[in-house]
Amino acid sequence: MTARCLALGMTFIAAVVTGAKEPVSIRVSPAFSYAPANLVIQARIEPDGDNRAMEVIADSGGFYRSSTIALEGDRAPRTSRFEFRSLPPGEYEITATVIGADGRQRAIAHRQVNVLESGAAR
DSSP states (O other), rough: HHHHHHHHHHHHHHHHHHHHHOOOEEEEOOOOOSSSEEEEEEEHHHOTTEEEEEEEEEEEESEEEEEEEOGGGGGGGGGEEEEEEEESSEEEEEEEEEEETTTTEEEEEOOOOOEEEOGGOO
């Protein structure tokens, strides 16, 4: 009986962990490209009444670009699309941050992207 309860409990815990969704996730394409690069960032946000804004940043240390959109809490679209055009060569950290009604960070997601120097630029 104890072994059966333990097995059932472990199954339930595994289902909860695998069924849990991240508050924000991002996909960036392409992961590797040649400069000047056009990046498309798709951010997926779990609806929450406290979500008020999303900021997406592309930062290579030598180049910075950002975009911020307003979110209407749990009525906001689940997916938002951002485009950053003509990025110069560099290794970019792409960050998406969900901001709450209190102005604080609620969730964050990161991706790395490499923009290579094109052969024509040499």
